[in-house]
Amino acid sequence: MDKFRLMFQFLQSNQESFMNGICGIMALASAQMYASFEFSCPCIPEYNYSYGIGLLVVPPIWFFMLGFVLNNNVSVLAEEWKRPTGGRRKDPSVLRYMFCSITQRSLIAPAVWVSVTLMDGKSFLCAFSISLDIERFGNSSLIKGLSETDKMKLLAKIPCEKLFDNKQIREAATKYITCISQACGWIFLLMMTFIAFLIRAIRPCFTQAAFLKTKYWSHYIDIERKLFDETCKEHAKSFAKVCIHQYFENISGEMQHFHQHHSKDDSDNEDENRKSDEEKLLGIRAQDDMNKVLWNWHTCKPALALKKDEIDGEHNDRLNGEVKGVLNGFVKGHTHNVEKKEWAVYYSKV
Amino acid sequence: MERLKLVLQYFQSNSESISNGICIILALVSVKLYTSFDFNCPCLPQYNKLYSLGIMIVPPIILFFLGVLVNRHTGVMMDEWMRPIGNRSKNPAVVKYLFSAMLQRALLAPMVWLLVTLLDGKIFICAFSVSVDPTLFSGFPNSTDLDVIKIMAKVPCKEDVIFNNTSFHKAVSRYIRCYSQAVGWSILFFLIVLGAMARLIKPCFDDHATFLQTRYWSNYLDLEQKLFDETCILHARDFARKCVVQFFEDMREDTILCLPHPPFITNFGEEWEDEEEERLHGITKQEQMDQLLNKWYYSKPELNVTRIAHRPRMCVTWKDCKGKTLYSDV
Numbered sequence: 042m043d044k045f046r047l048m049f050q051f052l053q054s055n056q057e058s059f060m061n062g063i064c065g066i067m068a069l070a071s072a073q074m075y076a077s078f079e080f081s082c083p084c085i086p087e088y089n090y091s092y093g094i095g096l097l098v099v100p101p102i103w104f105f106m107l108g109f110v111l112n113n114n115v116s117v118l119a120e121e122w123k124r125p126t127g128g129r130r131k132d133p134s135v136l137r138y139m140f141c142s143i144t145q146r147s148l149i150a151p152a153v154w155v156s157v158t159l160m161d162g163k164s165f166l167c168a169f170s171i172s173l174d175i176e177r178f179g180n181s182s183l184i185k186g187l188s189e190t191d192k193m194k195l196l197a198k199i200p201c202e203k204l205f206d207n208k209q210i211r212e213a214a215t216k217y218i219t220c221i222s223q224a225c226g227w228i229f230l231l232m233m234t235f236i237a238f239l240i241r242a243i244r245p246c247f248t249q250a251a252f253l254k255t256k257y258w259s260h261y262i263d264i265e266r267k268l269f270d271e272t273c274k275e276h277a278k279s280f281a282k283v284c285i286h287q288y289f290e291n292i293s294g295e296m297q298h299f300h301q302h303h304s305k306d307d308s309d310n311e312d313e314n315r316k317s318d319e320e321k322l323l324g325i326r327a328q329d330d331m332n333k334v335l336w337n338w339h340t341c342k343p344a345l346a347l348k349k350d351e352i353d354g355e356h357n358d359r360l361n362g363e364v365k366g367v368l369n370g371f372v373k374g375h376t377h378n379v380e381k382k383e384w385a386v387y388y389s390k391v
Numbered sequence: 392m393e394r395l396k397l398v399l400q401y402f403q404s405n406s407e408s409i410s411n412g413i414c415i416i417l418a419l420v421s422v423k424l425y426t427s428f429d430f431n432c433p434c435l436p437q438y439n440k441l442y443s444l445g446i447m448i449v450p451p452i453i454l455f456f457l458g459v460l461v462n463r464h465t466g467v468m469m470d471e472w473m474r475p476i477g478n479r480s481k482n483p484a485v486v487k488y489l490f491s492a493m494l495q496r497a498l499l500a501p502m503v504w505l506l507v508t509l510l511d512g513k514i515f516i517c518a519f520s521v522s523v524d525p526t527l528f529s530g531f532p533n534s535t536d537l538d539v540i541k542i543m544a545k546v547p548c549k550e551d552v553i554f555n556n557t558s559f560h561k562a563v564s565r566y567i568r569c570y571s572q573a574v575g576w577s578i579l580f581f582l583i584v585l586g587a588m589a590r591l592i593k594p595c596f597d598d599h600a601t602f603l604q605t606r607y608w609s610n611y612l613d614l615e616q617k618l619f620d621e622t623c624i625l626h627a628r629d630f631a632r633k634c635v636v637q638f639f640e641d642m643r644e645d646t647i648l649c650l651p652h653p654p655f656i657t658n659f660g661e662e663w664e665d666e667e668e669e670r671l672h673g674i675t676k677q678e679q680m681d682q683l684l685n686k687w688y689y690s691k692p693e694l695n696v697t698r699i700a701h702r703p704r705m706c707v708t709w710k711d712c713k714g715k716t717l718y719s720d721v
Contacts, residue, residue, distance in 0.1 A: 230453050
């Protein structure tokens with residue numbers, strides 16, 4: 042029991058830790074993508090802002106949607122939402138809980154991207170260099186006498202190291218904007234952490250009982266879906282086995298049955314091996330028979346309807362040999378020769 | 392595999408060691424964050440102090456919240472604090488113990504950040520370079536037309552052109568770093584002394600027996616919550632399995648009973664067909680299966696497995712035509 046408990050806990054924690062693992066991997070991928078991305082500001086007044094802010098906003102949206110795509114629970118949620126009521130009521134709080142947990146996990150990678158972008162400062166520099174007041178950085182001789190458009194063109198070149206001549210002003214401006222960008226980044230992180238803290242730590246103050254209920258049932262829905270798939274698979278396997286076995290039986294013409302004729306005392310191993318090989322032949326012993334089987338499997342597949350009677354005549358006779366008309370135990374279906382009398386007595390456990 | 396099991400078991404048995412582990416990981420994350428953060432002093436008089444003190448204060452707050460979030464004891468403590476009394480009396484000492492344990496662990500990462508900041512010194516230099524008296528150092532750059540405050544504000548930016556021929560900025564930086572490290576070491580020393588004193592003096596004030604009790608019961612609450620979650624999961628699995636099997640069996644067309652073989656017949660050969668039949672749950676036709684799958688979507692069964700969970704056990708008696716009992720389950 043202890044082993045089972047340990048294994049199950051590992052499995053269960055595996056499912057959640059699997060989702061957390063995916064979440065963590067996406068966050069790392071997001072940081073790595075930013076690091077390997079070659080940021081190249083266009084340094085043109087009309088495009089700087091769009092490029093800078095676009096790079097801050099579009100990849101997070103993409104990561105958010107990717108988070109939804111990679112999360113298995115999305116299809117569970119959609120199924121539960123769209124299904125007809127049937128014999129089972131729908132609980133909106135379960136749907137809300139599932140949606141919240143999926144959203145929380147998907148928000149981590151975008152948050153990482155946004156904070157890394159802000160901490161680095163390049164995108165802010167690109168977007169806001171034209172709004173700088175260059176006088177504060179030193180001599181304003183650079184912009185004296187320039188028209189408005191020329192001034193903007195000059196300021197737009199600040200993010201590009203090779204295009205802007207005055208190193209001192211460029212560095213001062215870079216530092217200034219990076220500083221603002223980093224401050225925004227830290228405030229963003231603080232806000233996200235504070236909101237997460239409110240949700241996680243303060244929520245138990247409200248609706249704890251309802252929360253336990255929704256957690257249980259959302260987990261149940263997931264497990265039920267998996268078990269249904271498993272049961273269907275097992276069923277399909279058995280269905281296929283019995284179907285094929287019945288097909289071979291029909292084709293071979295011999296009513297071969299798996300219940301052996303020899304008694305239990307026969308413990309000769311060789312004999313048994315030979316007999317199991319005999320069984321595996323399923324009554325097909327000639328080349329023509331086998332060809333017929335293979336041909337028919339393609340041209341005339343059997344119907345998807347298993348026959349219930351499996352009793353072979355020989356076995357029946359053997360049983361009936363001594364005691365005619367006896368009830369036999371093969372009651373999964375009707376027997377051929379023997380009238381079955383069933384007496385079933387029900388006793389309850391109470 | 393055995394070793395892994397042992398390790399897992401060790402961690403499971405002692406929830407405190409998990410919390411300690413997470414706490415240390417967070418402290419390491421804090422150090423890593425500091426080293427990878429590109430500190431960028433603006434070198435402008437109005438913004439230096441604001442930026443530096445912001446960097447010194449905001450990340451510790453974030454780390455503190457993170458420390459509270461990832462700690463398991465937070466949830467346990469909140470549950471215990473907010474629950475209705477029910478049949479179990481509430482012990483405020485347990486809540487206090489959990490709270491203080493959680494607080495101590497959550498404060499480690501912020502402290503680490505603060506100490507690393509102070510010992511490194513960059514932030515102090517950025518914040519307080521304007522407050523230093525420039526006359527204490529030689530080599531003050533007179534050639535520029537900037538005023539004193541602006542020049543002092545530029546000291547943290549070593550690459551600035553006005554410091555090209557002088558080591559003024561290096562001297563000032565070293566001076567401020569000296570202060571910063573002194574403050575850092577003093578805080579560390581103070582914290583260690585405080586911790587040591589608390590450890591030594593606590594037994595004089597606190598009743599050790601009560602302490603043992605509160606520690607036991609707080610550990611118990613944690614384990615109880617874990618076990619409850621585990622049991623719920625096992626139960627859900629069992630419930631789901633029964634629900635699905637019941638659903639399959641309800642779809643059977645015929646009502647022929649599936650009775651077990653009497654023992655004198657079942658001893659022969661393989662019984663794989665019995666297993667297969669069992670797994671089929673009576674669904675043996677394509678139309679039946681299609682109908683079943685359709686019904687699973689359009690009309691999910693209700694959440695009630697009382698029928699299958701408490702199935703009456705069928706006891707069978709076999710009699711021959713003469714009335715003699717061949718076999719009986721009764």
